[in-house]
Amino acid sequence: MIRIAAVGDVHLDEDVVGRFRPALDELPDCADVLLLAGDLTRHGTEAEARCVAREFGGLGVPVVTVLGNHDHQCDQVPQVVKVLEEAGIRVLEGEGIVLEFPAGRLGVAGVKGFGGGFAGRCASDFGEPEMKAFVRTTNESAEALGAALRGLDCDLLVALTHYSPVPDTLAGEPLEIYPFLGSYQLGQAIDSAPTALALHGHAHAGSERGTTPGGVRVRNVAHPVIKQAYSIFHLGDHLDAGEVSRIGHSGIQQPWS
Amino acid sequence: MSEHRDSAAGTPAVTAGPPDEYVEAEIHRLLAEDPAVAEQGITVVRRERGLVLYGEVESPHRREEILRRVAERFPDVPVTSDIGVIRTQAPTQVEQLP
Numbered sequence: 253m254i255r256i257a258a259v260g261d262v263h264l265d266e267d268v269v270g271r272f273r274p275a276l277d278e279l280p281d282c283a284d285v286l287l288l289a290g291d292l293t294r295h296g297t298e299a300e301a302r303c304v305a306r307e308f309g310g311l312g313v314p315v316v317t318v319l320g321n322h323d324h325q326c327d328q329v330p331q332v333v334k335v336l337e338e339a340g341i342r343v344l345e346g347e348g349i350v351l352e353f354p355a356g357r358l359g360v361a362g363v364k365g366f367g368g369g370f371a372g373r374c375a376s377d378f379g380e381p382e383m384k385a386f387v388r389t390t391n392e393s394a395e396a397l398g399a400a401l402r403g404l405d406c407d408l409l410v411a412l413t414h415y416s417p418v419p420d421t422l423a424g425e426p427l428e429i430y431p432f433l434g435s436y437q438l439g440q441a442i443d444s445a446p447t448a449l450a451l452h453g454h455a456h457a458g459s460e461r462g463t464t465p466g467g468v469r470v471r472n473v474a475h476p477v478i479k480q481a482y483s484i485f486h487l488g489d490h491l492d493a494g495e496v497s498r499i500g501h502s503g504i505q506q507p508w509s
Numbered sequence: 510m511s512e513h514r515d516s517a518a519g520t521p522a523v524t525a526g527p528p529d530e531y532v533e534a535e536i537h538r539l540l541a542e543d544p545a546v547a548e549q550g551i552t553v554v555r556r557e558r559g560l561v562l563y564g565e566v567e568s569p570h571r572r573e574e575i576l577r578r579v580a581e582r583f584p585d586v587p588v589t590s591d592i593g594v595i596r597t598q599a600p601t602q603v604e605q606l607p
Contacts, residue, residue: 255603263547267568275599282603294547322547449606456550456565469606476550476565479596484603 253489254355254408255282257313259482260289260453261474263322264303272307275481280312283484284353288341289453289473290320290364290414297326301335309339314351316342318362320414320454344412346396348404356491359406361445363397365415365438365452366390369431390435398441408488411442411450411468420462421472422455439464448487529555532586536560536579546575551592559587565595 257279262272279286288308293300296319308315323332333343342349344362351358368375368390377387401411416422416434425433433455442450443466450464453474460477462470473483533553541549548571551564562579566572572592579588 263567267570271568271597275597278599282599295544325547457552471604475567476595480600481597482600484600486603486605489607 253486253491254353254358255284256287256358256410256449256451256485256487257283257285257482258287258289258451258471258473258485259475259478260414260451261291261320261456261476262288262304262307263291263294263475264307265294265300266303269303269307272481276308276311279482283313283482284355285313285351285358285360286311286315286482287360287410287412287451287473288315288317289412289451290318291322291453291474292317292320292336293323293332295325296323296328296332298328298331298335301328301332305335305339305341308341314342315340316344316349316351316360316362316412318344318412318414319364321364324364344400346393346400348400350404350406356407356488357405359401359404359409360412361397361400361404361409362412363393363400363438365397365413365417366393366435367415367432368435368437370419370434370436373430374436375431390437394435394437394441397438398444401441401445401447404445407491409445409447410487411445411447413438413450413452414454416452416455416458416470416472417442417450418462418464418470421452421458421460421470423459424457425455433458439466439468439470442466442468442470449485529560532583533560536562536583536586536588539578539582540575543578546571546578548575551575559589562588562590562592565593567595569594 292304336343346363348361366389375387377384417438422433443464447468450468450470451473456474456476458472536553540546540551554561
C-alpha cells in the first residue's frame with residue numbers, strides 16, 4: 253500500500269506561513285508523499301514561492317506539485333519553479349516522476365491543465381484566433397499529460413492537475429463557469445493510461461469525488477473543499493500481495509523525462 | 510455612484526448609480542483582479558438589504574482586506590460578509606481506494 257497526501261489551492265503569502273506547519277509535521281507518520289495540486293501562491297511571485305518553500309519544504313517525504321493559474325499571475329514562473337525546486341519540491345509540467353517506496357513504485361504525471369469545458373458543452377478550435385489559441389492550449393496540455401502518463405514505468409499511476417478533468421467534482425460551482433474550471437480532454441488523457449487516481453484543485457466551491465468516463469477515480473483536493481491541511485489516500489493494496497515486479501528501497505528515483 | 514435602491518420590494522428603483530447587477534459584477538471582478546485581494550472563490554449574492562459576500566479564505570487578514578477594499582470602492586453599497594477562514598488541521602481519517 254502507498255499513502256498519498258494531497259492538497260491544492262493553499263495560496264500562500266506571508267500571512268499564511270505557519271498555518272499548515274503543525275499538520276505537516278505529522279505528515280511523515282501518515283503519508284509516503286505529498287502532492288500539491290497547484291495555486292500554491294496568490295499572485296505567483298518569487299517572494300510568495302519562498303513562503304511555499306518555507307511551509308512545504310523539508311517535510312521528510314517527497315513533495316511533488318503542478319502550478320495553478322494563480323502561480324502564473326505575475327509572469328514569474330521560472331523564478332517560482334526555481335525557488336520550489338531549490339526547496340526540494342518537484343514541479344511537473346507535462347512530465348512525470350517515479351518514486352520508489354517499499355510497497356512499490358509510484359508514478360506521478362502532472363500538468364497545470366486548462367479550461368474549455370466538458371463533452372457536448374465545450375469550446376471548439378474554431379473561429380477567432382483568441383478562441384483557437386484557448387482551445388489549443390487545452391489540447392496541448394492534455395496531450396502532454398497523456399504522453400507523460402503513458403511513459404511512466406511504475407506499479408501505481410497518479411495524474412496530478414490543477415484544472416479538473418471531469419465535471420463531477422465541480423458540483424457546487426455555477427454551471428456557467430464550468431468551462432473555466434476544467435476540460436474533458438484532461439479526462440481523456442487520464443483514461444489513455446492505466447491511471448489509478450486523478451487529483452486536481454482549482455474549483456473552490458466544487459465537491460470531493462468523481463470518476464472519469466473510463467472509471468478512474470477523481471478527487472478535488474482544493475483546500476476550501478477538503479477543509480483540512482491535506483487529505484490522505486491509501487492505494488495499492490494489491491502491491492502488498494506480492495504483485496510488484498520490482499520493489500526498490502525507499503527514496504526518489506530520477507524522473508523519466 | 511451615490512445611491513442604490515432595490516426595486517424588488519415593488520417600488521420603482523431610484524438609482525443614481527448603475528443597476529445592482531453591474532455592481533455585483535464589478536465587485537466580483539474587483540475581488541479577483543485587485544492585487545490586494547486576488548480571490549476567485551468569493552460569491553457575491555444580492556439580498557433585499559444589500560450584498561452578502563460568501564466564501565472561504567486562507568487568513569483573517571484576507572477577510573478583512575476584502576471588506577476594506579469593497580467598502581472603499583463602493584462606499585454606498587451595504588455589504589455584509591459571511592467569509593470563513595479555512596481550517597488547517599491534520600486529517601483524522603484516510604480514504605481507502607481499491
